[in-house]
Amino acid sequence: MVxxxxxxxxxIGVTEILNDVSFIIEDNEKVALVGVNGAGKTSVFRLITGxxxxxxxxxxxxxxxxxxxxxQLSEDDVLPEDEEHALTLYGALDRxxxxxxxxxxxxxxxxxxxxxxSGDALEAVLKKYDTLNLEFERAGGYEINSRLKGVLxxxxxxxxxxxxxxxxxxxxxxTRALLGKLLLDRSDLLLLDEPTxxxxxxxxxWLEDYLRNFNGAVLIISHDRYFMDRVxxxxxxxxxxQSVVYNGNYSTFVKQKAINRALAEKAYAQNxxxxxxxxxVIKTIRGFGTEAAIIRAxxxxxxxxxxxRVDKPAEDPATMRLKLTPRLxxxxxxxxxxxxxxxxxxNILFEDINFEIKKGDKTALIGPNGIGKSTLLKLxxxxxxxxxxxxxxxxxxxxxxxxxxxxxxxxESKTIFEELADTYPRMTQTQIRTTLGSFMFIGDDVFxxxxxxxxxxxxxxxxxxxxxxxxxxxxLDEPTxxxxLFSKEILEASLxxxxxxxxxISHDRYFxxxxxxxxxxxxxxxxxxYAGNYDYYLEKKAQLEAMQDEDTxxxxxxxxxxxxxxxxxxxxxxxxxxxxNRLEKVEAEIHETETRIKACDDLLATExxxxxxxEAQKIFSERSKLEENLTSLLEEWETLH
Numbered sequence: 342m343v344x345x346x347x348x349x350x351x352x353i354g355v356t357e358i359l360n361d362v363s364f365i366i367e368d369n370e371k372v373a374l375v376g377v378n379g380a381g382k383t384s385v386f387r388l389i390t391g392x393x394x395x396x397x398x399x400x401x402x403x404x405x406x407x408x409x410x411x412x413q414l415s416e417d418d419v420l421p422e423d424e425e426h427a428l429t430l431y432g433a434l435d436r437x438x439x440x441x442x443x444x445x446x447x448x449x450x451x452x453x454x455x456x457x458x459s460g461d462a463l464e465a466v467l468k469k470y471d472t473l474n475l476e477f478e479r480a481g482g483y484e485i486n487s488r489l490k491g492v493l494x495x496x497x498x499x500x501x502x503x504x505x506x507x508x509x510x511x512x513x514x515x516t517r518a519l520l521g522k523l524l525l526d527r528s529d530l531l532l533l534d535e536p537t538x539x540x541x542x543x544x545x546x547w548l549e550d551y552l553r554n555f556n557g558a559v560l561i562i563s564h565d566r567y568f569m570d571r572v573x574x575x576x577x578x579x580x581x582x583q584s585v586v587y588n589g590n591y592s593t594f595v596k597q598k599a600i601n602r603a604l605a606e607k608a609y610a611q612n613x614x615x616x617x618x619x620x621x622v623i624k625t626i627r628g629f630g631t632e633a634a635i636i637r638a639x640x641x642x643x644x645x646x647x648x649x650r651v652d653k654p655a656e657d658p659a660t661m662r663l664k665l666t667p668r669l670x671x672x673x674x675x676x677x678x679x680x681x682x683x684x685x686x687x688n689i690l691f692e693d694i695n696f697e698i699k700k701g702d703k704t705a706l707i708g709p710n711g712i713g714k715s716t717l718l719k720l721x722x723x724x725x726x727x728x729x730x731x732x733x734x735x736x737x738x739x740x741x742x743x744x745x746x747x748x749x750x751x752x753e754s755k756t757i758f759e760e761l762a763d764t765y766p767r768m769t770q771t772q773i774r775t776t777l778g779s780f781m782f783i784g785d786d787v788f789x790x791x792x793x794x795x796x797x798x799x800x801x802x803x804x805x806x807x808x809x810x811x812x813x814x815x816x817l818d819e820p821t822x823x824x825x826l827f828s829k830e831i832l833e834a835s836l837x838x839x840x841x842x843x844x845x846i847s848h849d850r851y852f853x854x855x856x857x858x859x860x861x862x863x864x865x866x867x868x869x870x871y872a873g874n875y876d877y878y879l880e881k882k883a884q885l886e887a888m889q890d891e892d893t894x895x896x897x898x899x900x901x902x903x904x905x906x907x908x909x910x911x912x913x914x915x916x917x918x919x920x921x922n923r924l925e926k927v928e929a930e931i932h933e934t935e936t937r938i939k940a941c942d943d944l945l946a947t948e949x950x951x952x953x954x955x956e957a958q959k960i961f962s963e964r965s966k967l968e969e970n971l972t973s974l975l976e977e978w979e980t981l982h
Contacts, residue, residue, distance in 0.1 A: 343368055343406060343530050343558045344389065346584075349398035351384060358384050362398070362584040364577050366530065371552060371559045373569045373591060376579035378797060378825045382562045385579065386410070386532050389560075402530075409528035411520055413535045413562075430510065431503040433518060434493065437525045438485045444477045481527075492521045495547035497540065497710070513539035524551060531559045537568055541710040542848055564826060566591045567850035567875075581655045605654040612651035619645045660827045661801055662779040667813035667841040672736035673700045675814055675842045676721065681730030683716055690716055693730070694868040696861060700735075703836065703843040705853045705875070708863035714846045715745065717863065718818050721844075734814075741812030743803050745819035745846075750803050751791045757802055758787040765809055780805045796823030804832070817845035821852050850875050872910040924981040927974055934971045938964055 342365055349362040359381050366372055374382050387393040388400060390410050402408075428436070435442075451470040458466055481488065493503060496517045510518065516539050523531060531552075537545045549571045552559055563569055569576070569591040576587045576594035587594040619641060626638040675698045682692035690713030698704055706714050719725040721732055722742050734740075744750040751760060761773050768776075777787050780801040794802070800823045807815065815836075821829050829852060836843060836856045847853055853860070853875040860871040860878040871878045941964040950956050 342366070342403060343370070344402045344560075345400070346385070346388070347399040347401075349388065349395045349400060351381075351388060351393065351396055357582060359579070360582045362579070362582075364584055364586050366558050366560060369556065369558055370575060371555075371573045372561065372575045372577060373573040373594075374560055374562050374577050374579065375569075375591070375594070375826060377827060380579040381582060382579055383413070383534065386412075386534060386560075386562070389532060406529045407527070408530050408532065409523040409526055410532045411516075411523055411534055411536055413538070426506070426508050428507050429504050430498065430507055430514075430518060431489070431493070433507045434489055434521050434525060435485075437522050438489070441477065441480050441482045441485060444473060444480070445482060448473055448477060488525060492524055492551075495544065495551065496521050497544040517544075520548075524555075527557065529557050531555070531557060533559060534562045535564065536561065537563060537565045537848075540848075542707060542850065543709060545848070545850075564821070564824070564829070565849060565851070566826065566829075567854065570851070602654060605651075609651045609653050612649075616645070616648065616650075619648070660831055661781050661804070663804060663808060663831055663835040665808055665815070665835050665839040665841070666811060667839075668739065668811035669737055669813060671700055671738045671813045671842065674735040675700055675702070675738055676735065676844070677731075677733040678721075679731040679733075681717075681720070681732065682728045683713060683720060683725070683730075684728060689728075691863065691865075691867070694863075696868055696870060698842060698844055700842055701840070702859050703839075703857050704845075704859040704861055705857040706844065706846045706861045706863060707848075707853070707878075712863050712865065714863055715818055718742075718816055718844075718846060722816060738814050739810075739812045741807040741810045741815045743807060743815070743817040743820050743845075745822055750806075751799060753790075753792045756788045756790055757782055757794070760791060760802060761805065761809070764806055768809075776805055776809065797825065797828070800824055801828070813841040815839070815841060815843050815845070817843070817847075819846055819848070821847060821849045920981055924978070927978050927981060931971065931974045931978065934967050934974060938967045938971065941967065 344366045345364070347363050349359060350357075351359045362381075362385065374385060376382050384393070388395055390408065448470065451466055451473070454466055455463060455470070477483075494500075498514075498517070507515070507518070520533075520536055523533075536548065540548065545565065545568060549568060552572050559572070561569065561573065571590075573590050574588070576589065576591060578585045578587065578594065578598070585598075587597050589597065623638050623641050623645070626634050626641065628634075677697050679695055681694050682689065684690050684692075706717065708714055716725065720727050722740065742750075752763075755763065757777060758773060761776065762768065762770075765773075774787060782789075782798075782801070789798075791799070791802070800820070804820075820832060824832065829849070833852060833855045843856070855874075857874050858872070860873065860875065862869045862871070862878070871881055873881075941960050944950050944960050945957060945964075950960060
């Protein structure tokens with residue numbers, strides 16, 4: 342056992358935050374802590390770190406447990422100011438190994454002294470050297486440089502950034518550096534609050550592998566469901582100030598929670614039905630008015646009072662309601678990008694890229710940070726002009742755009758109500774309030790100034806505007822940023838049902854997997870299309886990498902365009918349908934041929950045919966041909982099967 346919380350309570354002033362939180366984290370266990378925004382997840386972390394003390398209950402940990410903590414908002418306090426200005430990125434992370442470096446310095450000193458000593462003095466130094474060298478080896482002293490370089494590269498830092506002064510890094514880069522320090526510092530328990538923030542997809546995939554193999558326990562708060570599915574084996578939900586533990590990853594938790602809720606609602610309904618039945622029986626008996634009836638009714642009332650009452654299941658947290666419906670249909674050709682080149686000054690982001698988006702496509706644009714994904718979206722929405730190339734919209738295309746920066750999408754000087762009223766002047770006050778209510782802006786919330794909204798609230802206002810726009814081509818830049826898990830799932834369901842065309846950027850692989858039927862990958866080599874969801878993309882990439890690893894191809898064929906990939910998949914699907922149809926036909930022909938062979942055998946066994954050599958020869962010849970045909974059919978069946 343690494344950590345245990347037992348019936349922990351916590352209040353701030355008169356506000357109760359947690360009232361019954363209990364769970365155990367075992368050695369090397371990887372655990373997710375989930376719940377709606379404001380449920381108390383970060384409060385649990387503060388209690389574990391000792392920043393807060395519980396008002397009730399117990400928090401216990403293994404003796405001498407080493408704790409590592411990555412807070413969500415850590416850009417300002419990664420290093421003391423004097424260290425930030427004195428150290429490079431590499432040097433800042435290398436500070437983790439100061440105790441090991443000191444051992445290495447002492448080992449070098451022993452080695453130097455050995456050349457000047459002899460006899461007992463040399464023997465004494467040799468013993469000290471052997472003891473310290475064993476400790477140095479156990480601490481991973483011979484691996485620290487390779488570990489440090491591996492973590493830096495895994496978290497997306499290029500080699501030329503290693504010598505960059507730490508204070509010149511962006512806030513997101515500093516947070517990544519802090520994560521790197523924690524990973525290198527071999528803690529017994531890591532607390533990670535949104536560790537995938539500021540990481541691109543490749544870095545997140547690296548982090549998943551690292552944490553799965555990490556020799557310690559990890560407790561994670563994250564909105565990245567794909568990440569949780571791949572890393573954790575236990576999920577703890579904080580809901581209604583209490584904790585519920587589920588064995589399994591995030592997807593298992595979602596399924597089990599739905600089952601538990603259905604069972605709880607059924608048990609409550611049955612309990613209420615039984616209580617009502619007893620109450621009606623008691624009322625009927627009392628209506629008889631006799632002394633015996635009254636005695637009997639009182640007896641039943643005592644039994645009813647002792648009857649176990651099932652608590653009504655708590656209401657689900659309030660969530661937004663989103664329905665995306667295009668006002669009109671677009672043509673089949675929604676967007677065509679031809680020989681597009683874009684850059685700023687001498688920095689060329691991409692050049693000569695080509696792709697098409699057809700009606701009904703739901704396409705995710707992926708690629709490393711800084712490759713130009715958001716710039717490409719701004720070119721399509723005409724917020725920027727390309728250096729060269731052409732972008733063509735199809736017939737009747739009406740665009741709805743979600744801007745991840747939110748700066749251009751919303752007017753900071755307005756209230757939420759004014760933002761919708763000015764954008765859609767024909768809407769009545771009642772219609773605006775009803776719409777905003779669907780996005781969890783109730784009562785006076787609608788008069789909040791945009792400038793005072795959180796990231797999640799701003800996102801919901803943008804989604805409300807997009808819903809009212811009734812666009813048939815949605816262009817979304819990181820739409821799940823700032824949304825809680827439940828809001829993400831609602832957005833996913835809405836986009837799956839959306840009958841228009843969708844093109845978006847996202848680092849949320851779970852979201853991509855559940856909404857995309859095409860992937861466009863933008864890299865420094867160009868753009869490549871994959872006709873499937875994120876799992877399909879990973880499968881295809883793995884196949885290509887396996888082909889390269891096995892040297893089965895001398896040179897990679899040119900990457901398929903999105904259209905070629907789509908056509909190839911259609912050809913494969915058509916070939917599969919043809920195979921299945923032929924297999925069914927062959928099986929029917931085998932059955933028919935075997936029936937006819939049996940009929941021939943039956944005829945040859947009859948007396949009339951047996952006594953006629955001519956008829957017997959004729960039937961035997963037919964049977965031989967049927968046998969040959971059956972052999973061919975069986976061979977074809979094996980090939981098809």
